[in-house]
Amino acid sequence: MQALPAADAENPHARRATPMGWWLLAPMLIWLALFVVAPLLILVVYSFCSRDDLGRVVFDFTWTNYARVFDDTYLKILARSVGYAALTTLICVAAGFPAGWFIARRPPAVRNRLLLLVMIPFWTSFLIRTYAWIAILKSEGLLNATLLSARVIPQPLELLYTPVAVVIGLVYAYLPFMILPVYGSAEKLDNALVEAAHDLGAGPLRAFSEVIIPLTWPGIAAGVLLVFVPAIGMFAITDLMGGAKVAMIGNVIQNQVFKARNLPFAAALGVVFTLLFVASYLALQWRGRRARA
Amino acid sequence: MKMLRSLLPLALAAAFGVATAGAAPKGGKLNLFGWSEYVPQAVIDGFTAETGVKVNYETYASGEEMLAKLLAGGGSYDLIQPPDYIAEALIKGGLLTPVDQAKLPHFGNLMPEYLHMPHDPEQKFTVPFMVGTVGIVVNTEKVTTPVNSYAELFTEAHKNRIVVLDDGRELVTAALYTQGKDLNAMTAENIAGTRPVLAAWFKLIKLFDSDSPKTALLNGDVDLGLVWCGEAAILHNEDKKFRYVLPKEGAHLFVDLLAIPKDARNVENAHLFIDYLLRAEVSKLVSDEFPYTNPNAAARKLLTPEQLANPASYPVTDRKLDTFRHIGDSGAAIDELITDLKNAN
């Protein structure tokens, strides 16, 4: 689950690669070149093309697709996607960090059981988990029925097909992705450090912010990456829980491909999205390096 | 080691599965690309039982979506269900295989008024499947004021109680009607002219759904809708409180067709399935589950009086009804407008 694995350069017994070594590695390198590098390059090429009225791609050079990406509408969508994903990530950190930390501090037997409990939703289909919320949130659904009969609210809450529903869906889908890496780095942490901080007069809050958070930063960073990136591009949850009203960048790309038949524009959106993602990745790495220094 | 060895048969099975998936079993196969909620599973099962042809049924929720996947998918589809205006574009683009009526013994079941229509004047490439309208459905228990027009649907009183089709062209058309303009005059100015109307409407809409707008109405999440008539007819059958209205300003009349893409692989099976759907008793099964207007005269004779009296399926009306025509590149302008408006709120 470690999202940022270190290069395996430490093996002192590694030998300089022989031609044979290169031959053996070739299939994997070719695979990466064909299915990772080539598609991205073609994506960039397509983003400068245009389309005919049936939607077939015409190879001429144009900046219009990028001009459109930086048009008000799409900037707003981009900003909103980042906003929702950031909110989701924030809630996941707030909910997941204490849980991951708590689990890691238990004695091994309890710890493993609790960890299993996190793994089960993690391995269960996210679609199914999203679907579960529809029955709960709809106007005549379980939540409203319960609250109404308990007389907590006078009339049904409007939850389904609102941004609130989208964020609930996103948090629910990605929370385990935050708990697991946090657990991973918290488990390695020596309990004595925390108690030492306390002995030195740090209150629980100060111990948390000045000792615990910096020491578990790699886990948080990995969790943030694992939640934030997929949350921006997710279209299924916004479709199912947002009533197709709360467009996020993933919905727009999907619509451009499968409705508007505008592959070049979808490609341009994809390129910008990728750049955005690379930037946030580098920012996290940079923050991590600073934390270590 | 044991694990690896037990994985081996799995790998073989996978490779074998891939190989056989390409080859045709007895009876062959048919890749059907149709609207969601339009061909009952029972009809597909019946066809497979009779002919041995395996049907892969993939669905879409708008004509645009179908066109996009068709253009992307190459020869992967054998039979499609385009709406009239998309079929017109496909015919103009030379993307359809002519339908051989000699292979369709039940073609004569169709009512002549649904043949030789403007999208396919020679009746060479398409076969009518179902006909319908786009209108307003009202939950009369929750909404007591009369709703007979787009103007009465989109009012402040109905804020957040409305579901509409997630289909840009339908929405722009409704707006054009309120402005008294021709719904096929999709010029850039006309489209731009609908912006203020639609912007006001979008503030009132709770959700966009083309797949199954009836769900939100049934669940009580919304009380009014601009929906396909078939959806309204199902609601009406479910509960008489749902009333279907054709708007005063005019409404879109659509004909959904069956057509065979140019590079279809299983043209014979496509013909077999078209003819199967044209049989009176099969067509009746479709009408039982998805009560649109059936253009099949023989099938209509089998329908019950209640079915024929469903005002959503067989409206008796003097309202202005118009069909869509192919509008070329204007689709992009509509899409841009709708995306823009959805994000303005």
Add this chain to the structure above:
Amino acid sequence: MSDLAAKRFPRPTGLRLLDWGLGAWTALVFLFLYGPIAVLIGYSFNTSKLNVVWEAFTFRWYGELMRNEPILRTLGNSLVIAAAATVLAVVIGTTGAWLLHRFRYRGARAIQTLICVPMIMPEIVMGVSLLILFRVASLELGFASVILAHTTFCFPFVLVAVQARLQGLDPALEEAALDLGATPLRAFWLVIVPCLRPAVISGALMAFTLSMDELIISFFTVSPASRTLPLQVFGMAKVGLNPMLNALSAIFVVTTVAFVLFTEHLKRLAAR
């Protein structure tokens, strides 16, 4: 003795308070994670279609599920695709990890970064770019296109899992085998592979689940014949609530629990 130690050095009350708060918070998180799943499973036994009022107990939806041709067919497709992608991912990932461990390659750092790209790249970008690639290469969408796509995002997970295990491996093992006269290939097969087995298995399981659950990349790379189960479920969920989906979910959850317990069992065996 330990009792005495605890008395002499009691855990500071502040920390205990914090611990208590964290425990309560964790309990809430688990409630949030499991509540909806419990509701989902509960309603799969309800006769009502609408998932609100409890009417009566029934197995009807399970029966309908077993007879639902599209679900069974797409489930079959998903299993075939996941199995094929897993096998390819294991082969590419394991050999890749071993080679990168065994040899010093020029540009190893770049290669390592490249391997991470499919793991963290937004799925939607990967989906669109692969769709365009297949179209440019005029590879018709079908089983091959989905399997290629799934293998691409699955094998890095296997590779990373195996790499982690290799780092803890005693290099003397392989040298001993070579000294005893084994060919490099035999040494790899007889010494390295058995050592890597737990990592390979957990990587394979990861790949298999990822492939089974993948929606977005599949969305762009399937054909009607190779439609996967998540796409079918997505389509059904869009149309509305359907108790058959509840039944399917219940089966999924039970399978997952069995599966997680099984892997834990394997891990314990490996650790012994």
